Amino acid sequence: MRQFTAIVNPTAGASTSVAALLQVGRLLREAGAELExxxxxxxxxxxxxxxxxxxxxxxxLAVGGDGIVGGIGGALSGSDALFGIVPAGRGNDFARALGLPTDPAALAKTLLHGEPSRVDTIEVESAHGRTVALGSVYAGVDALANRHANEARVLKGAASYYMGGLRAVTTWRPAAYKVTVDGEELDHRGYTVVAANSAYYGSGRIIAPDARLDDGLLQLVMISEAPRRLFFTLMNELKTGAHVNRPEVRIAQGRQIRIEADREVPFGTDGEVDAVLPVTARVLPAALAVLR
Known part of the structure; x- marks a missing residue:
């Protein structure tokens, strides 16, 4: 029987995290598992x-949203430790990418009996240091929107991301990027550049439909300069991933992606936005063992 250690951040969504853990934890203990x-x-x-x-x-077990999930998963990357998630945040995008159930009973069953699966992680290197992320590195208006969402006091979940996006787009001016993919330089002017390990970000938005957690590659998504009304349409199409069919969206893939810009542009990883470009993202194949 597996032995679990659940880690909760009491200052970030504490009531939601504790409630989620109480439900799942009771089921784990009833099945005979040890939980601290x-x-x-x-x-x-x-x-x-x-x-x-x-x-x-x-x-x-990481209990909470993408911030603590990404931080703990990143800390375990490259080790033999087994990682599980009890989703309890606004976005839960990495849990969504893993296909984890939301029902407590089904999630407890996965944690108790699920087979370990190794997935890729992302080494993130910038002037702020080196970290490891799980879902994606995004640089541009979406990072600014994420910052606004994190600062939201009233709105929660997808609504906070949507309103954060509206606020960011109204003040954003397109940046000139230089993106280097496995040594090949690409010029880009627009709203954002995303290096994605997971298909999802921003509370369920499908930014990179072809991204896979275990293919040893990062999907690159670049959204070009466009009229604001068209950008709002693109935002709406992120619900299904249909935006990738538009000429304003450029797709590529690689193992190492460096993103630079002609001015100070914020970037984020796994819901955390506290840095600016340039940044280099490298895939770390099969670096993390997860229960899914």
């Missing part, structure tokens, strides 16, 4: 707790 809970003081502390628990051979 750790409350982190910060993301760095959560990562420290995760490495320690993984080193003891325990299944490490």
């Amino acid at each position: 809970t750790e409350y982190s003081r910060s993301l760095a502390h959560a990562q420290e707790l995760a490495r320690e628990a993984g080193g003891r051979g325990r299944v490490v």
Whole structure:
């Protein structure tokens, strides 16, 4: 029977995270599994707790949204530790990419009996240091929208991302990017550049429909300069991934993607936005063992 260590951030969506863990945790214990809970003081502390628990051979559960999921998963990347997720955030995009069930009973069954599966992660290198992300690196208006969503006090979930997007687009002016994909330079002017390991970002929006977590590649999505009314249409098409069929959207793929711009442009990873370009994203094939 598996032994679990759940890590919760009590300062970020604490009530939702604790409620989700209580439901799933009761089912794990009823099945005979051992579950211990750790409350982190910060993301760095959560990562420290995760490495320690993984080193003891325990299944490490990230309880919360994409920020703590990405931080803990990144900390375990490259190790033999087994990673599980109890989704309890606004976006839950990496859990969605893994196909995890939302029903507590079905999720508990996955955590108890699911077979480990190895997925790729992303090494992210910038002037701010080196980190490891799970879902994507995005640089442009979507990073600014994510920042606005994180600052939202009233709206939650997809609504906060949508309103954050509206606020960002009204003030955004297209940037001139230089994107280098496995040594090949691409010039781009527009709204954003996304290096995606997962198909999803921004609370279920399908930014990169062809992205796969286990193919050893990053999908590159570049949205070009366009009238604002067309960009709002593109935002709406992210619900289905239909935007990739438009001429304003350019798609490529590679193992290493460097993104630069002609001015200060924010970039984000897994829901966290606290850095600016340039940034280099490298795929780390089969670096993380997950339950799905």
